Amino acid sequence: MTYLPRMAFKNLARYKKRTLITASAISFGLMMFIVIRSLLIGIDTESEINLRLYETASGRIMVPGYWDERENAPLEKSFNPSSVQEVLKDSGAAFAPRISFAGDLIFYKDPFPEDGDLPGFFTAVDPVSDGEVFNLPDGIVEGRWLKEGDYGLVIGHWLAEDIGAEVGSTVLVETETIDGFPQLFDLEIVGIINCPNPEVTRSGMYLPLSVADEFLEMNGAVTEVNVNFGRDKRADAAFDRLVPQIEKLGLEALNWEILGADFIAISEAKSGGTGMIIMLILIIAGVGISNTMLMAVYERVRELGMMRALGMKDIQIWAMFLWESAGIGLLGGFIGVGLGALVNWPLAKYGIDYSFLLRESSFGYRIQGQMYGVWDVQSILTAFLLGVGLAVFVALFSTHRVLRLDIPASLRFQ
Amino acid sequence: MIAIKGLYKTYTAGDTEVKALRGVSLDIGKGEFLSIAGPSGSGKTTLLNIIGCIDSADSGEIVISGESVMDYSRNRQAAFRRDHLGFVFQSYNLIPVLTAFENVAFSLNLMGVDEKEVAERTEKMLKEVGLEGMEHRRPSKLSGGQQQRVAIARALVKNPQIVLADEPTANLDSGTGKEVLDLMKEMNDRYGCTFVFSTHDSMVMDYASRLVMLHDGEIQSDERR
Numbered sequence: 122m123t124y125l126p127r128m129a130f131k132n133l134a135r136y137k138k139r140t141l142i143t144a145s146a147i148s149f150g151l152m153m154f155i156v157i158r159s160l161l162i163g164i165d166t167e168s169e170i171n172l173r174l175y176e177t178a179s180g181r182i183m184v185p186g187y188w189d190e191r192e193n194a195p196l197e198k199s200f201n202p203s204s205v206q207e208v209l210k211d212s213g214a215a216f217a218p219r220i221s222f223a224g225d226l227i228f229y230k231d232p233f234p235e236d237g238d239l240p241g242f243f244t245a246v247d248p249v250s251d252g253e254v255f256n257l258p259d260g261i262v263e264g265r266w267l268k269e270g271d272y273g274l275v276i277g278h279w280l281a282e283d284i285g286a287e288v289g290s291t292v293l294v295e296t297e298t299i300d301g302f303p304q305l306f307d308l309e310i311v312g313i314i315n316c317p318n319p320e321v322t323r324s325g326m327y328l329p330l331s332v333a334d335e336f337l338e339m340n341g342a343v344t345e346v347n348v349n350f351g352r353d354k355r356a357d358a359a360f361d362r363l364v365p366q367i368e369k370l371g372l373e374a375l376n377w378e379i380l381g382a383d384f385i386a387i388s389e390a391k392s393g394g395t396g397m398i399i400m401l402i403l404i405i406a407g408v409g410i411s412n413t414m415l416m417a418v419y420e421r422v423r424e425l426g427m428m429r430a431l432g433m434k435d436i437q438i439w440a441m442f443l444w445e446s447a448g449i450g451l452l453g454g455f456i457g458v459g460l461g462a463l464v465n466w467p468l469a470k471y472g473i474d475y476s477f478l479l480r481e482s483s484f485g486y487r488i489q490g491q492m493y494g495v496w497d498v499q500s501i502l503t504a505f506l507l508g509v510g511l512a513v514f515v516a517l518f519s520t521h522r523v524l525r526l527d528i529p530a531s532l533r534f535q
Numbered sequence: 536m537i538a539i540k541g542l543y544k545t546y547t548a549g550d551t552e553v554k555a556l557r558g559v560s561l562d563i564g565k566g567e568f569l570s571i572a573g574p575s576g577s578g579k580t581t582l583l584n585i586i587g588c589i590d591s592a593d594s595g596e597i598v599i600s601g602e603s604v605m606d607y608s609r610n611r612q613a614a615f616r617r618d619h620l621g622f623v624f625q626s627y628n629l630i631p632v633l634t635a636f637e638n639v640a641f642s643l644n645l646m647g648v649d650e651k652e653v654a655e656r657t658e659k660m661l662k663e664v665g666l667e668g669m670e671h672r673r674p675s676k677l678s679g680g681q682q683q684r685v686a687i688a689r690a691l692v693k694n695p696q697i698v699l700a701d702e703p704t705a706n707l708d709s710g711t712g713k714e715v716l717d718l719m720k721e722m723n724d725r726y727g728c729t730f731v732f733s734t735h736d737s738m739v740m741d742y743a744s745r746l747v748m749l750h751d752g753e754i755q756s757d758e759r760r
Contacts, residue, residue, distance in 0.1 A: 124644040131632040427628035430589050431689075432617020432645050434610055528589035529580075532624070 125437060129444030133452075136417060140449055143413040147453025147512060148460055150406030151504040154399055155461030158504075159468060159494035161395055166495060167317070169381075170352065171487035174256040175318035177377040178349040179214070179360040185373040187344065188380075194223040194242060196299040199342035200372060208366050212359065214350050217254040218343040220245040220333045224296030226284075226326065234285040243294065243326045245333030254349040257327065260316030264288035267329050273311035277325040281313045288313060294328075298338040306336045319489040348374075381487075403511060411515040414446060418519040425523055426531025435524055442520040443513055450512030454505040461504065468494030536729055537563040537586060537697065542595035544581055544752075555581040556592065557752040565696075566727045568720060570743030572734050578752040579733040580701055586731060587620055587699045588612040600696060617645050621690025623700035623719075623732075627682040629674040629689075635661060635681075636670035639688045646693060660692040661685075663725075664718060680711035684718060691722055698722075700732035704739055716742045 133140045173179070181188075182205055187198040202218040209216045226239040248267040252258045257275075258266040267273055274294075276286060286292070290310045298304050308328055315322055334341065348363065350356035360376050367374040378385055418425075425438060472491035526534070544556040555578045563569055571579040584590035586597060588604050589612075597605055604615060616622075621642075629638045636657055643653040661670055664684040674682055683703060690698045700719070704712030720742060723730045732739070740746050748755040 124641070128630070128632065135632045423628065424630060427622075427624065428630075428641075429613065430587065430616060430622050430624075431642055432613050432615075432620075434613045437645075529584050532589075532628070 125441050126444045129441050130448055132417075132421075132445055133448045139413055139417055140452065143410050143449050143512070144453035144456055146406050146409035146413070147450060147508045148457035150402045150511075151454060151457025151508050152460040152464060153402050154504045154507065155458065155500055156464050156468065156494070157395065157398060157402075158500040159461075159465045159497060160473075160492060161391060162497050162500070163469070163472075163493045163495040164488060165391075167493060168487040171316075171318040171489075172381045173352050173377050175260075175316055175321050176255075176487070177380040178217075178254045178347045179351070179356050180348050180363075180374055180376040181380055182346040182348065182367050182372050182374050183344065185371075188373070188375055191221075194221050194344070196220070196222055196297075196337060196339070196344065199299070199339060199344045201341055202343050202346050203341075204370055205346055205367060205372065208363070208370070209346070209348060212348075212350075212363055212366075214348045214359070214363070215250070215253040216346050216348045217247055217250040218330060218346045219247075219251070220330060220337065220339060220342075221344050222296055222333065222337060224294050227293040227295055228284060228286070228290070232287060232290045237284055239284060241324055241326060243296070243328060243333070245328050245330045245337075247330045251347075254347050257314060257316065257321070257325075260314040260321070261312045262315040264310070264312035266312055267327060268311075269329060270331055271311065271329060272306075272308050272332055273328065274308040275312040275314055275325075275327040276310060277322040278313050278315035279319075279323045280325070281310075286310050286313070294336075296337070298336070299342070300338065302338075304336050306332075308332070317489050318487045320487065322489055403507065407511055407515055410449070410512055411518065414449075414512075414515050414519040415522070417445075418442065418516075418523050422523055422526065422531050422534035426526075426528050426534065429528050430532065438524060439517070439520055442516045446512040446516030447509055450509035453512065454508035457508055458501055458505055461501065465494050465496070468492075469496055536565040536567075536600060537561075537731075538596075538598040539563075539582075539586070540596045540598075542582070542585060542597070543593045544578070544585065544590075545593055554752050556585075556595075559595070559749075559752070559754055561747060561754065561757070563729060563731060565729055566723070568723045568730045568742070568744040569747060570732055570734055570740050570745070571747050571749060572740050572743075573749035573755070574735055576751075577749040579735075579749050581752075582749065583699050583701050583731065583733050586697070587622060588616050617642075618693070619696045621693065621695035621698040621728075623683070623686045623690050623698065623703045625702040625705045627674070627679070627686045627706070629682055629685055631674050634671045634673055635666055635677065635685045635688075638674070638685050639692050642689050642693045656692055657688075660688040663722075664688045664691075678711070679707050680714055683707060683711075683715050687715070687718060687722065691726065691728070694726065695728055697729045697731060700730065702733055702735075704734070704736060709738065712736075712738070 184198040184200050222243050224243055226241060229236050248269050262278060267275055274292060288310055291307050292310060293305060293307050295305050314325060348360060350359040364374045472493040475492050539559060539561040542556050542559040546553040546555055559582060571582055573579050585592050596603060607615060639660055640653045640657045643656060661667060664687055666681060666684055704715055707715060716739060719730055734740060744760055746758045
């Protein structure tokens with residue numbers, strides 16, 4: 122049966138132009154598939170890393186119901202972190218208590234360009250243990266990270282730019298104590314942070330836990346304890362094992378996927394959107410291939426009629442065209458993967474700077490500026506197989522149409 | 536060898552019905568060199584196609600070597616054509632991507648003959664039809680007469696019981712046509728296989744040892760020479 126593939130490849134060589142045009146349609150589709158998948162997987166991967174490094178860690182322990190009311194940052198839903206310390210130490214996790222509270226950041230002209238009042242959420246952190254759970258200290262671009270007991274504030278880089286803040290400037294924080302009494306205190310901006318997570322850079326305001334404890338009259342209570350087991354599947358499993366132990370203490374432990382639900386939702390919605398885009402690309406490529414394959418088949422109706430007259434069975438005709446289409450698919454697959462790799466290389470190495478777009482809104486993604494592609498072997502293999510599969514599929518359709526003609530009609534075909 | 540009884544075939548072209556064959560009955564013996572002649576539209580190609588199992592009749596019967604081929608399935612008909620029939624077409628119908636050698640070998644490839652035997656039989660056949668040295672030429676590098684010789688070699692290389700040729704010289708000049716007919720006659724004498732060919736050319740008719748004249752789908756005369 123080797124004559125069938127031999128003939129198929131001779132036919133491919135005979136119609137060089139058409140073979141190349143069809144393979145190009147496939148390769149363009151596959152290149153787009155590889156590049157789009159690379160960028161989207163890259164965004165997802167990078168977002169997940171940045172979410173966990175700067176916002177959620179492996180998960181968070183809170184008073185039940187706090188997460189649902191987080192928009193109000195209710196200080197009364199706080200707890201003493203010593204109640205979970207033993208369990209967390211036994212688990213081997215790094216952990217860091219925090220107080221989140223709502224308040225106004227007030228600043229005045231000189232040193233600021235103008236007077237202002239900015240409502241927002243403040244995060245009080247333990248300067249030492251927080252660095253073991255989150256990567257915030259590594260993001261300091263001006264000044265320094267917080268020290269225990271200093272009346273300092275670290276703010277995000279974009280926020281600092283927006284209000285014209287500089288290291289050394291003093292701001293006022295207006296808020297309420299845990300008992301609802303007004304509170305006003307001043308802090309010196311000691312550091313400006315610029316990290317890959319846009320939520321931090323856009324609106325992050327961090328002060329020492331001891332300072333918040335003092336001014337909010339928390340008496341050692343915190344609103345959350347963040348837990349870090351690492352970033353792999355085993356870490357997730359370790360956190361999940363912790364959940365029932367925390368619940369026994371009357372608290373709630375939520376993992377990073379729940380805490381980052383906005384990102385997860387966007388990511389899942391995007392997967393659907395991506396599927397649509399990829400489907401569209403494949404349909405366009407499929408129509409192109411289908412057209413050229415139909416032309417290829419119809420140009421050879423008489424030849425096929427003769428082959429059938431000589432005793433070639435339908436299944437052999439199918440096989441011959443499948444060889445041909447698989448050849449085109451392979452060629453398109455190789456070119457497409459090659460082109461995809463060529464375009465993906467700078468995307469993976471240098472990325473694309475989308476900071477101009479992401480500063481105002483990052484659409485739930487936790488990437489700040491550079492979008493990087495990734496080398497996703499599964500996508501490349503899928504693209505390759507899709508190319509071959511697509512070519513074979515449209516060849517089946519075209520061949521079926523020709524085989525519907527009877528042999529005398531095929532022999533008369535002009 | 537071939538027994539045709541009461542063959543009817545009607546085509547529908549739009550609203551028009553064309554009665555291509557109207558009760559044709561014919562017995563063709565082994566080794567005959569028979570020409571089916573008649574004007575255009577007389578039904579000769581239809582008759583040839585039905586004998587060749589590439590078209591079906593509305594009614595009637597064809598028995599070839601004791602087998603009633605009309606009831607065969609599509610696949611069995613294909614296998615019958617592959618194993619027992621050779622075809623020569625008016626416009627040669629060679630496979631353009633294949634060389635003369637490969638075109639002839641194609642018939643044997645279809646039968647699953649092993650490569651060594653394919654090579655031996657193909658070379659021998661090409662030599663017999665006078666194409667020695669042209670084995671590696673593609674059809675586009677061969678003249679019309681040479682292409683038809685390749686087609687005859689392709690038909691004969693599998694030692695068929697019957698060779699069916701539809702207007703085999705219609706695309707050739709008279710000199711080349713005569714050469715092709717000489718070759719067909721020589722092959723008929725040498726291999727003893729039955730040749731049935733259609734024509735409307737009187738020169739071709741003269742070559743036939745039996746001439747069946749068709750007119751409007753009916754046999755007008757059947758003359759043995």
